[in-house]
Amino acid sequence: MIQIYNVTKIYPNGVKALTDVTLRIRKGEFVFLVGPSGAGKSTLTKLLYREELPTRGQIIFNGKNIVRMRSREVPYLRRKIGMVFQDFRLLPQKTVYENVAFALEVTGASPKEIKRSVPAVLNMVGLGEKAGVFPDHLSGGEQQRVCVARAIVNNPVLIMADEPTGNLDPETSWELMKLFLDINRRGTTIIMATHAWDIVDAMKKRVVALSGGRIVRDEEEGAYRYEA
Numbered sequence: 001m002i003q004i005y006n007v008t009k010i011y012p013n014g015v016k017a018l019t020d021v022t023l024r025i026r027k028g029e030f031v032f033l034v035g036p037s038g039a040g041k042s043t044l045t046k047l048l049y050r051e052e053l054p055t056r057g058q059i060i061f062n063g064k065n066i067v068r069m070r071s072r073e074v075p076y077l078r079r080k081i082g083m084v085f086q087d088f089r090l091l092p093q094k095t096v097y098e099n100v101a102f103a104l105e106v107t108g109a110s111p112k113e114i115k116r117s118v119p120a121v122l123n124m125v126g127l128g129e130k131a132g133v134f135p136d137h138l139s140g141g142e143q144q145r146v147c148v149a150r151a152i153v154n155n156p157v158l159i160m161a162d163e164p165t166g167n168l169d170p171e172t173s174w175e176l177m178k179l180f181l182d183i184n185r186r187g188t189t190i191i192m193a194t195h196a197w198d199i200v201d202a203m204k205k206r207v208v209a210l211s212g213g214r215i216v217r218d219e220e221e222g223a224y225r226y227e228a
């Protein structure tokens with residue numbers, strides 16, 4: 001589903017964030033991206049979302065070269081990708097229901113579709129009862145589940161999560177991981193950048209380790225451990 005070929009990313013200030021990265025991710029995989037701060041995890045995520053363009057190399061997503069993609073095609077790419085961030089990024093003046101509905105509205109979904117889909121995903125993440133509540137009246141774990149609902153409401157083929165448990169306590173983090181596992185079992189590919197070594201070690205999923213902008217390890221059923 002994703003093929004990254006010899007990708008190098010140099011930011012305008014001269015920082016080389018990724019060097020010659022080649023990586024293939026199949027549909028339905030669950031991949032942890034690990035590595036020390038500054039290793040290039042977020043940069044890789046941004047390239048896949050086409051928030052940044054690589055300096056060199058190609059990225060194929062669902063058979064399409066997203067590096068050469070025209071800007072007007074970018075919204076179609078992004079519709080296939082659900083993003084979950086460490087800092088939630090919910091709209092504070094909108095309720096839980098409205099936050100999730102908004103993600104559908106911007107894709108041009110009909111009111112009928114919104115009425116059907118939003119309650120269904122809120123139930124899936126266990127927030128059916130909280131539809132009318134504003135984000136700042138929710139716990140961190142609940143806010144993150146709203147973000148997951150928002151990410152999955154468009155039926156994306158890929159979910160990318162950047163440090164999604166970074167602001168959550170251990171128990172809430174595990175609840176979130178169970179939710180991701182559930183979503184993954186339904187066929188959605190998941191790429192999660194994280195420093196949560198205990199989660200990575202317990203889940204025994206594919207681990208891609210970056211260090212200094214290069215892939216230094218790629219293991220099925222891998223573990224977190226930093227490279228020596």
Ligand SMILES: Nc1ncnc2c1ncn2[C@@H]1O[C@H](COP(=O)(O)OP(=O)(O)OP(=O)(O)O)[C@@H](O)[C@H]1O
Nearest residue numbers: 011013015016017036037038039040041042043044
């Ligand atoms: N927009 C930018 N402009 C210039 N340099 C950047 C930019 N974004 C990231 N960098 C640099 O690129 C390198 C890789 O950063 P990146 O955010 O991808 O790392 P990371 O592995 O996600 O780190 P963390 O775990 O701290 O989130 C770092 O040296 C960082 O300072």
